[in-house]
Amino acid sequence: MYAAPPEILAEIHTEVPEALRIRGRSSEWLYGRPGPTPHSFLEGPSFDRAGHLWLTDIAFGRIFRVSPSGEWSVVAEYDGEPNGLAFHRDGWAAITDAKRGLLRLDPETGTISPLVPRARREGFRGVNDCTFAMNGDLFFTDQGQTGLHDPAGRVYRLRAGAAQADALVSNVPSPNGLVLAADGHTLHVAATRDNAIWRVPITEDGGVIRVGRFIQMSGGLAGPDGMALDVKGNLVVAHAGMGTVWIFSRLGEPLLRIRSPRGLGTTNVCFGGPENRDIFITESESGTVLRARWEHPGQALFSHA
Helix, strand or coil: CCHHHHHHEEEEEEEEEEEEEECCCCCCCHCCCCCCCCCEEEEEEEECCCCCEEEECCCCCCEEECCCCEEEEEEEECCCEEEEECCCCCCCCEECCCEEEEEECCCCCCCCCEECEECCCCCCCCEEEEEEEECEEEEECCCCCCCCCCCCEEEEEEEECCCCCEEEEEEECEEEEEEECCCEEEEEEEEEHEEEEEEEECCCCCCCCCEEEEEECCCCCCCCEEEEEEEECCEEEEEEEECCCEEECCCCEEECCCCCCCCCCCCEEEECCCCEEEEEEEEHCCCEEEEEEEECEEECCCCCC
């Protein structure tokens, strides 16, 4: 049993401007969700090489870009449900869209095109989040409505240059955020409805062996969601429904709890800012991006060459 880690309070970095808050309009993605219709639902935080923060709005199919000076713009708006967003080393971005599958975004033009709309001959259940390996392989989760009642969520890998993705794991109760270690052989997956982080070892030939629970969590109204790694291998986990971001050591020991000053919908995280040591957190339901300083830089997500 571990002792409670120290706690800090995140600060508000930025939030959806009033002019971009959608009022009085429903969303197909919101059907069945309790409570009032939100003006947005932020996810997918990711920085490009120029220091712009990119965000998705699942509820209304929008892709936001926030400049280093804090100016918001809508780069794309379409009929979809964009969630995860990750930049390829060549500058384009992959988007996981629960309605349209795996998409490709041209950040210069805002053009969105299909990347992998289906899993071979069957449709996805609802893709959720994604991350690139340094070699250009794309890993992504297919969550849909899976859970402990139906542990059939999948984790896929799309090899660089391939046209179809291969399922690595197909029995996850609600696979959500995921992050790949720098060695390219350890994939961490947030199994939200299991309230756990799974460790997925990847062999030299690309196979998967000895998948297991790395961290068993508790509490909250949802479970672990988006994740990031720092250069020391410490794991940053957004705990949705708990208003918390946890930092665990590479051995799974709790090091720090970051509390939200705004709400419980802490859904995703990324590193950025000076020296890449700031953790940026989406508090989805209020349309807020939080920020907290960490002692180690985040792991590089793509080559800057």
